[in-house]
Amino acid sequence: MKRRRFIAMGTGGAVLVGTGAVGGLWLFCPDPAFVVNSAEAHLDEIARSMTGVAGTGRAWLEANPGSKPRRQILDSMALSAGDPLSRTQLIDALSTRVQNDFADEHIFRHNDWWLAETEARLAALHLTLLGYMASEAGTPRFEDAPEARLVSLKSYNPKSVRQGEPMHHPGLPEGTMWFETAQPPAPRLRVHIDGISLPVNVSHTGFSVHLPDMLRYRLFEMPGSHEIWLHDPVMDRRQRLAELAVVEADRDDADADQEFCDVAAWGPKQTVAGETFNEQPDGASAFWIRSDCFPEATVVLLNGIEVPTTLRPADGLITTHITDHTLYDQPGRYIVSLKNPATGNSREIGTFTVKPRQDSDTGLKLD
Amino acid sequence: MIEDIRSSLENGSTADFDLVIIGAGPAGITLAREMAGRGQKIALLEAGGMEPPGPQARALYDGDVTGLSYPLAASRQRFFGGTSNHWGGWCRPLDESDFQSRDWMPLTGWPLDRNALEDHYRRAHDILEIGSPDYDTSRHAERTATLPTDPTSGFCNTSFRFSPPLRFRSAFGDELDASQDIHVLLHASVVDIEHEAGKVRQVRTRTLDGHEARIRAPRFVLATGGLEVPRLLLHTARGDTPALGNRSGFVGRCFMEHFGYTPGHILTRAGLKYHRHEGLDGHSIMPVLAPRPALMREHRLNNCCLVFHAIEPDAGWPPGALLTPGLARRLGDSAWRYRVTMINEPTPNPNSRVTLSDQRDALGMCRLVLDWRIMDRDLESIERAVRQLIRWLGQSGLGRVQFSRPISPETTERFTGGMHHMGTARMSADPEHGVVDADCRVHGSDNLYVASSAVFSAAGYSNPTLSIVALSLRLADHLKGQMA
Numbered sequence: 001m002k003r004r005r006f007i008a009m010g011t012g013g014a015v016l017v018g019t020g021a022v023g024g025l026w027l028f029c030p031d032p033a034f035v036v037n038s039a040e041a042h043l044d045e046i047a048r049s050m051t052g053v054a055g056t057g058r059a060w061l062e063a064n065p066g067s068k069p070r071r072q073i074l075d076s077m078a079l080s081a082g083d084p085l086s087r088t089q090l091i092d093a094l095s096t097r098v099q100n101d102f103a104d105e106h107i108f109r110h111n112d113w114w115l116a117e118t119e120a121r122l123a124a125l126h127l128t129l130l131g132y133m134a135s136e137a138g139t140p141r142f143e144d145a146p147e148a149r150l151v152s153l154k155s156y157n158p159k160s161v162r163q164g165e166p167m168h169h170p171g172l173p174e175g176t177m178w179f180e181t182a183q184p185p186a187p188r189l190r191v192h193i194d195g196i197s198l199p200v201n202v203s204h205t206g207f208s209v210h211l212p213d214m215l216r217y218r219l220f221e222m223p224g225s226h227e228i229w230l231h232d233p234v235m236d237r238r239q240r241l242a243e244l245a246v247v248e249a250d251r252d253d254a255d256a257d258q259e260f261c262d263v264a265a266w267g268p269k270q271t272v273a274g275e276t277f278n279e280q281p282d283g284a285s286a287f288w289i290r291s292d293c294f295p296e297a298t299v300v301l302l303n304g305i306e307v308p309t310t311l312r313p314a315d316g317l318i319t320t321h322i323t324d325h326t327l328y329d330q331p332g333r334y335i336v337s338l339k340n341p342a343t344g345n346s347r348e349i350g351t352f353t354v355k356p357r358q359d360s361d362t363g364l365k366l367d
Numbered sequence: 368m369i370e371d372i373r374s375s376l377e378n379g380s381t382a383d384f385d386l387v388i389i390g391a392g393p394a395g396i397t398l399a400r401e402m403a404g405r406g407q408k409i410a411l412l413e414a415g416g417m418e419p420p421g422p423q424a425r426a427l428y429d430g431d432v433t434g435l436s437y438p439l440a441a442s443r444q445r446f447f448g449g450t451s452n453h454w455g456g457w458c459r460p461l462d463e464s465d466f467q468s469r470d471w472m473p474l475t476g477w478p479l480d481r482n483a484l485e486d487h488y489r490r491a492h493d494i495l496e497i498g499s500p501d502y503d504t505s506r507h508a509e510r511t512a513t514l515p516t517d518p519t520s521g522f523c524n525t526s527f528r529f530s531p532p533l534r535f536r537s538a539f540g541d542e543l544d545a546s547q548d549i550h551v552l553l554h555a556s557v558v559d560i561e562h563e564a565g566k567v568r569q570v571r572t573r574t575l576d577g578h579e580a581r582i583r584a585p586r587f588v589l590a591t592g593g594l595e596v597p598r599l600l601l602h603t604a605r606g607d608t609p610a611l612g613n614r615s616g617f618v619g620r621c622f623m624e625h626f627g628y629t630p631g632h633i634l635t636r637a638g639l640k641y642h643r644h645e646g647l648d649g650h651s652i653m654p655v656l657a658p659r660p661a662l663m664r665e666h667r668l669n670n671c672c673l674v675f676h677a678i679e680p681d682a683g684w685p686p687g688a689l690l691t692p693g694l695a696r697r698l699g700d701s702a703w704r705y706r707v708t709m710i711n712e713p714t715p716n717p718n719s720r721v722t723l724s725d726q727r728d729a730l731g732m733c734r735l736v737l738d739w740r741i742m743d744r745d746l747e748s749i750e751r752a753v754r755q756l757i758r759w760l761g762q763s764g765l766g767r768v769q770f771s772r773p774i775s776p777e778t779t780e781r782f783t784g785g786m787h788h789m790g791t792a793r794m795s796a797d798p799e800h801g802v803v804d805a806d807c808r809v810h811g812s813d814n815l816y817v818a819s820s821a822v823f824s825a826a827g828y829s830n831p832t833l834s835i836v837a838l839s840l841r842l843a844d845h846l847k848g849q850m851a
Contacts, residue, residue, distance in 0.1 A: 051687035094693030095764065102761030111683025112631060112771035114757045119694050137682035188678060233679040234703065 039074060040081035042090040047125040052137035057127030059110045060120045069124035073097075076118060094118065142192055142229070148237040150189060150230050152182035154206075155326035160245035160304050163220050167211065170303065170332020170354060171273075175216055177228075178330065179241070180206040192229040193244070194219060223248045247304065248344070259340050260347045261293040264316075266336070270353040274329035280321065285328075287336065289318040289349065295340040302327055302352065303334040331356040369417070369447075369544045369551040373578045376552070381581040384410040384550070385850065387570060388588045389557050389599070392449020393832055394818040394839045395590030396535045396543070397494060401843035403548040407850060410582055411543070412555040412572065414591075415446035417536065423575060427556070427728045430735035434719065435782055437624075437739050442786035443592060447553065448536030450592065450786075450832075456532025457653075457830040458497050459525075460488045460837070462670060464660045465712070465827035471667035472744075474621065474715035477824040478796035478805040487837035487844075494836055495530040498650025502526045507648045512640035514656065515697070520759050521662035525672070527830070529643065529651040555580070558730050560587070560603050562611060565812045573730050586846065588816045590839070593622070593788025596821035597721045598735055600792065600802070600809075612792065612802040612809040619721040619791050622739055623713045623826045624784030630707055630753045630773070633675060634689055635766030637701040641675040655710075657828075658752060666755060669748040670712040670827050673756070675705035684767060696764040704769075707756075710785070710828045711749060714742050721791050741782060746774045787831045792821035807842045818842050 047070075060069070074081060077093045085093075101107070101116035108120035127134045156179040158169040168174045184204050191198045191209040198215075200207040211219075219226055228242040266289040271277035278286045287300060287307075293316075299309045300320045308321045318338070328334065331354050339346040376382055386402060388395045391413035399411045415424060428440040444452045461481065468476025492500040504513055504524040513524040543549050552572075559571040569583040589596050597619035604610040610618055646652035655672035663670065680686050686702035689695050695702070713719070719740040723733035753770055760766040772778060795801020798810035803822050809815040818839045820831040 046692055050691045052682070052685035053688045053691075055682060056684060056688070091693040095696050098694055099762050099764065102758050105758075107757075111681065111769070113634075113684040113767055113769045114761070115684060115767060116694070116761060119688075119691070122691065122694075123688070135687075137680075137685040137688075186677075188676075234677045 037084055037086055038081060039077075039079040039083040039085045039090055039093075040070065042085060042087045043070060043073060043094075043122075043125070044129060045087075046090070046094070047122050048129055050123060050126045051135045053123035053126050054134035054136045056108075056110045056113075056115065056120055057123035057125070057134065060108060060124040061127065063108075064124075067124075069121040069128060073118055073121050073125065094122075142190075142197065142231045142233075142238060145231060145236050145238040148235075148239060150232050150237060150239040151179075151185050151241075153241060154180040154182055155324075155329070156180065156242050157326070157330060158244070158304070159242075160247050161216075161220070162247045162304060163223060163249035165249075167216055169330065170334050171330030172208070172332075173210070175211045175213070176208050177211065177244070178206065178208045180326065186232065186234075188232065188234055190231045190233060191241075192231055192238070194226055197231070219244070219246055222246060259295050259343065259345055260298075260338055261291050263338075263349045264290040264292070266290065266349055268352075269350070270355060271328060272355050273331045273357050274325050275357075276325065277328075283323070285320075285322040285325070287318075287320045287322075287352075289338070290316055291318065291338075292316050294318065294338060295342060297341050299339050299341060301335075301337045301339050301346060306339070328352075328354050330354065368546065368549070369540065369553065371416070372412075372552040372555040372572060372580060373574060373576075375550070376580045378578045379580070381569070381583060382410070384408045384582065384584040386410070386586050386588070386846065387412065387582050387584040388590050388818075389570065390414075390449065390590035390592070390595070390819075391447050391535075391551060392444075392590065392592065393451045393535055394835050395449070395588070396539055397491075397836050397839040398588060398590060398818050398843050398846075399543070399549045399551075400539065401840060402846060402850075403546055405548070405847070405850075407548060409549045410584065411549055411551045412557060412570075412582065413447050413551060413553050414556040415444075416553045417447045417540070419452075420445045423729065427730060427732075429728070430737060431724055431726075432737050432739070434738040434740045435780075437737055437784070438786070439594070439735065439737055442788070443594065446536075447540065447551070448534055451533060451535040454530075454532050454832055456495075456530035457527050458492075458495060458530055458833040459502060459527045459829035460484070461827040461829050461834055462660075464663065465670060465825050465829075469663070471664075472669060472714045472825070474717075474793075474800065475825040477794055478801075479794075484834075484837050484841060487840040488833065490840050491833050491836040495533050495833060497528050497530050497833070499528055499646070499648055499652075501648070502528060504652070504654045507646040507650075507652050508640065508654050509647065511636075511638055512644075513654045514635065514639065514765060516656070518659065518661075520763060521659055521665075521755055522656050522759060523659050524654050525657055526655060527643075527653040529653075530832075552582075554578075555582075556730055556732075557599060558602075558732055560599060560611070560815075562603060562812070562815075565611070567611070567812065567815045575729055586814045586816070586850070588818050588842070588846075589792075589821075590818040592819060593791050593821040593823075594721060594735060594737070596817055596819050597791040598723065598732070601721075601723050602732065611812050611815060614811055615799045615801065617717070617793055617795075617800065617802050620717040620719070621715040621790040621793050622719045622721055622737065622788065623715060623790040623823065624739060625787050625826060625828055625830070626711050626713065626741060626745075626782045626784050628709045628711060628749055628772075628778075628782070630709060630749065631771035632678070632681075632704050632706055632769040633756070633760060633766050634680075634684060634686060634702055634704050634769070635760060636699055637686075637703040639675055639677070639703075639705065641673075641705075658755070662755060666751050667748070668752050668755075669714060669745055671749070671752055672710050672828050674708050674710075676708070677703055678706050680704045681769070683769065689767060694764075695766060698765060702766070707768075709749060709752070711745065712826050712828050714745050715790055715793065715825060716740055716742050739784075741779065746779060750774050785830065787820065787826070789820040789823040789826045789831060792817050792819065794822045794824045806845045807838065816842060816846070
């Protein structure tokens with residue numbers, strides 16, 4: 001075998017034969033008699049270019065102590081190190097050798113992968129050549145993933161939670177968020193909230209995610225808006241999906257009592273999931289609330305979510321104008337309350353019942 | 368018309384019909400609809416009502432499971448529409464090779480070939496509202512959606528198609544209610560099939576509140592599923608006289624299920640779509656990879672299909688490693704890792720069987736005992752199939768296989784099926800090897816037929832509903848000739 005040495009980039013007259021996968025450029029300075037288009041040179045260059053193979057190389061060397069992977073690969077291809085060979089010819093020979101390995105069941109198993117013996121030797125050569133700079137396999141990180149649209153979000157619930165109250169949106173198990181999407185999402189997607197990665201449960205119309213107690217407690221300690229991201233670990237993409245607002249706990253109810261008069265009457269008290277109630281000429285749903293007095297700028301909350309509100313103090317009437325049917329498209333019991341934005345105090349006035357649709361399909365899906 | 372048998376027939380009365388069909392699932396409803404309009408009076412007996420049963424009726428399906436774990440009660444639907452009330456709509460005809468006798472798989476081979484069902488499959492597609500009857504992946508899936516297979520690969524791409532899924536209850540309930548010929552009798556659980564010299568005279572029905580009736584006809588069809596068919600047949604044994612169709616002892620034997628297995632992962636071209644998606648023809652399609660008949664013959668494989676779901680790469684051999692020049696020349700410029708799931712054909716196994724328990728249910732019927740077993744050769748077949756996948760992907764330069772879950776006693780304990788009950792009244796030209804003949808008539812009986820996946824001689828890997836409906840249409844053609 002011919003003698004060769006590696007020198008740092010910048011040495012004049014050197015011939016570039018390959019780049020290390022880990023970022024360092026290596027220059028090859030041959031002896032005068034060295035033939036650059038040699039089997040060995042191309043093999044080394046290919047071995048250096050490999051990515052994520054250090055583990056396999058290590059396993060091969062442990063399984064074959066004292067073996068010389070370069071020699072074994074060349075021998076298996078009936079080549080000598082200095083054989084004049086173009087890179088294409090070497091790749092062809094390598095390809096044939098790998099093909100024959102599988103035909104002859106000349107297999108090296110690593111982490112349950114059934115690999116051609118030749119490619120495992122090549123990984124070992126990579127490790128031998130690059131040492132501690134050999135390329136280790138990494139896994140995609142959420143933080144590094146480029147942004148892309150993974151789903152088309154139609155609606156989600158809940159949009160907010162209140163400190164000190166259970167996260168229990170009507171129609172959903174406690175601690176669960178529901179996302180309605182235009183297309184069924186891939187089951188491999190993960191939801192990321194506050195650095196925690198969570199699996200999704202998919203259906204034909206969207207997906208749900210359960211927030212474990214630990215995460216909910218942590219979120220409740222931080223009033224404000226928390227970003228919800230979706231991550232596809234396969235395609236290595238992420239999408240900023242929604243926000244979950246953590247609302248500060250109410251102050252003393254007594255404060256609210258002083259701000260609002262008693263509610264004399266209100267309605268409607270129920271509807272069917274997603275169906276308009278007290279339909280207005282423009283198709284919106286409306287609550288009406290009778291009360292002798294209420295603060296200026298009072299707003300109506302439906303399960304903690306502010307809905308468009310009209311105040312008629314002279315008539316003692318509060319009305320709403322709800323065009324977003326997704327606010328009541330899940331069966332359950334919704335809290336209706338009044339809120340004074342000036343003080344943040346709110347007062348619960350009753351429960352609005354959303355009944356399940358008769359045509360809802362709860363049957364077991366098989367196959 | 369659809370009526371509760373308690374209001375339609377007086378307690379203890381007898382009613383006469385031209386044809387009695389027992390079971391109002393996909394097979395029974397299809398058969399009844401085909402036979403209607405000929406002026407003949409058809410009774411379609413449904414053990415349940417129009418709605419899912421309550422706890423007491425559900426308990427009628429309780430039984431013992433002595434073999435592999437199995438959801439004996441949950442896999443059946445005791446109300447009008449049968450298992451169409453919960454099926455997922457996966458459709459695919461059996462392969463031509465599924466009908467053939469394979470010397471490496473004992474007891475395989477139907478007494479009819481695929482051609483005998485072609486017309487019935489076509490009609491079944493219409494009934495089940497399947498978007499397209501064309502399973503040719505090369506025409507209806509994008510070229511890049513599947514792996515390139517040629518004959519030397521040993522594998523081929525084919526596909527599943529999908530029914531909405533059709534719920535027979537909502538699709539045909541009104542039609543049957545308006546029918547003058549078809550009399551759907553609800554809550555009519557058959558508790559006895561009275562027969563003499565191989566001829567069925569009448570069946571006795573009983574309800575949970577004690578109403579009884581007798582239904583007579585020149586011909587009877589058992590259209591219940593693969594568990595209730597053997598249960599009813601085994602009840603016809605009288606003293607030393609074997610049960611109807613059971614001179615060979617095959618009633619209840621050869622219980623088959625399509626069992627799944629996840630052997631590991633593959634690393635291959637990115638962007639494969641071996642999952643349900645909209646095909647180029649606008650209809651749902653799910654490509655699958657399957658061994659060709661020649662490969663099955665050469666390596667003594669059971670039929671099976673493989674589907675791939677993209678998952679994150681692992682550190683053992685990441686996509687970048689396989690993109691090294693010379694290692695996988697047909698890979699292209701990207702690679703990804705997929706989880707491999709296999710749907711497997713079982714070998715008909717006489718020791719995988721349904722028998723009757725000493726325990727009786729609330730109607731006085733013996734409860735079922737299911738001893739579901741998978742043969743060692745079926746597991747060895749999986750291993751051989753995976754090795755062929757390793758060979759093909761590696762040799763062709765298309766990818767690598769991570770065989771992370773080789774067959775072991777631990778893995779077999781967790782097998783699950785598709786709730787497809789097949790083979791318990793198998794079809795065979797020879798009465799010594801089966802229960803029904805090629806016309807679905809019970810061997811040794813003049814007038815008792817079976818319309819059910821119970822008659823499957825071999826199961827392939829295709830979900831059974833399409834074939835059940837096709838076989839029911841074929842039986843209808845036969846009965847029309849008999850009853851003309």
